Amino acid sequence: MKHFCTRARNIRPVRFSSTFRHITDALNDLQKTKASEEANHAVKNGPRKQQSRKDLQKHVITPSDLSDHFRHSFYPKPTRAQISTTQGFFSQNKVSLEWIVGSYNDIPDIKCQDQAHGSSSTANSVKTSSPPLPEVLFLGHTNAGKSSLINNLLVNSVENKNHNEITEHAYVSRRAGYTKTLNSYRIGNKLRLIDSPGYGEYGEEEQGELVIDYICNRKYLRRVFVLIDSRRGFLEPDVNLVSFLIDQGVPYDIIFTKADGIIDRYNAKKRTNTQSAGTSSSGNHASKEDLVLQANQNIIKYYQKIISESGIANLTTSPKILFCNSYTSKLVKVRYGYKEIRFEILRSCGIIE
Numbered sequence: 001m002k003h004f005c006t007r008a009r010n011i012r013p014v015r016f017s018s019t020f021r022h023i024t025d026a027l028n029d030l031q032k033t034k035a036s037e038e039a040n041h042a043v044k045n046g047p048r049k050q051q052s053r054k055d056l057q058k059h060v061i062t063p064s065d066l067s068d069h070f071r072h073s074f075y076p077k078p079t080r081a082q083i084s085t086t087q088g089f090f091s092q093n094k095v096s097l098e099w100i101v102g103s104y105n106d107i108p109d110i111k112c113q114d115q116a117h118g119s120s121s122t123a124n125s126v127k128t129s130s131p132p133l134p135e136v137l138f139l140g141h142t143n144a145g146k147s148s149l150i151n152n153l154l155v156n157s158v159e160n161k162n163h164n165e166i167t168e169h170a171y172v173s174r175r176a177g178y179t180k181t182l183n184s185y186r187i188g189n190k191l192r193l194i195d196s197p198g199y200g201e202y203g204e205e206e207q208g209e210l211v212i213d214y215i216c217n218r219k220y221l222r223r224v225f226v227l228i229d230s231r232r233g234f235l236e237p238d239v240n241l242v243s244f245l246i247d248q249g250v251p252y253d254i255i256f257t258k259a260d261g262i263i264d265r266y267n268a269k270k271r272t273n274t275q276s277a278g279t280s281s282s283g284n285h286a287s288k289e290d291l292v293l294q295a296n297q298n299i300i301k302y303y304q305k306i307i308s309e310s311g312i313a314n315l316t317t318s319p320k321i322l323f324c325n326s327y328t329s330k331l332v333k334v335r336y337g338y339k340e341i342r343f344e345i346l347r348s349c350g351i352i353e
């Protein structure tokens with residue numbers, strides 16, 4: 001971990017393992033469900049002769065399906081009532097960019113404490129403008145999709161209906177290392193989401209120091225979400241970060257970002273394989289559906305492998321594993337995963353049970 005770990009050089013990396021205990025039984029769930037839907041349909045309506053592209057699309061695995069697939073019993077799927085309360089919370093509370101800091105001591109309430117010895121009037125004014133609130137922090141490699149994820153979390157329900165236009169609270173860029181400060185997005189008078197500079201390529205030494213200071217000292221920090229770019233999987237700094245969080249006793253969860261990229265990739269492979277096997281583009285739809293289901297299996301195997309190799313499943317306290325896509329694609333037409341991530345944020349801050 002190039003910059004992040006300069007002060008945490010002695011951290012033991014998480015042990016790698018080839019087994020992932022919790023998901024093996026679930027591997028074929030999706031296929032079984034799809035197969036039973038097909039069987040029911042055949043009983044009722046006779047075999048399907050033709051399926052539209054839209055029908056075929058329905059079989060493509062989504063990031064939410066992946067979250068369900070890799071779900072462990074210690075964090076059951078949120079109920080409809082929980083999701084509805086969560087959505088209400090995010091759509092009703094106003095969002096503001098509250099502070100941007102390049103140094104831990106510049107966080108308003110910390111500055112206020114530092115100044116308290118000097119001038120009590122300054123201390124009071126800062127205190128009132130920046131009250132103590134629970135905070136969650138988003139960490140990840142540069143370019144992992146932290147700022148994009150925050151933008152999607154902060155989309156209100158009206159904007160959410162139009163998936164192409166969202167209010168961009170956080171700046172996003174193709175250029176790795178774009179966010180250089182800790183940025184606090186305050187939601188009403190209830191909690192803060194903290195965006196952070198990425199580590200690894202194009203990350204900078206001082207930014208790593210800033211993030212470490214925050215993790216080690218911030219008493220309002222309730223949970224860290226470690227973002228893993230699905231296309232890159234766990235990199236060494238990610239594994240070191242997890243180890244560091246465990247050593248610090250900071251609760252954390254894993255979010256796989258850019259799941260649309262993997263779903264698109266495996267479905268494109270499927271098309272290529274079909275063409276090279278000599279099946280024409282007008283080949284029958286039943287076999288196309290089989291190929292979609294095969295692609296789903298391969299997507300699950302892909303994630304299973306990277307999760308297994310990271311060793312996170314063998315830790316005494318396994319993290320939650322969630323999936324999302326901040327952008328839509330031809331195959332992934334909706335932004336998935338945000339409702340559950342919002343719920344987990346509220347739960348970690350004690351706002352919802």
Ligand SMILES: Nc1nc2c(ncn2[C@@H]2O[C@H](COP(=O)(O)OP(=O)(O)OP(=O)(O)O)[C@@H](O)[C@H]2O)c(=O)[nH]1
Nearest residue numbers: 143144145146147148173174177178179198258326
């Ligand atoms: N396809 C796809 N692209 C994404 C997704 N999330 C982010 N991106 C792209 O990835 C790039 C980086 O996104 P950011 O949100 O700026 O990533 P970051 O982690 O904040 O990056 P730094 O601030 O540099 O650490 C941008 O080009 C985004 O458009 C996603 O879910 N799917």
Ligand SMILES: [Mg+2]
Nearest residue numbers: 146147178179
């Ligand atoms: Mg960023």
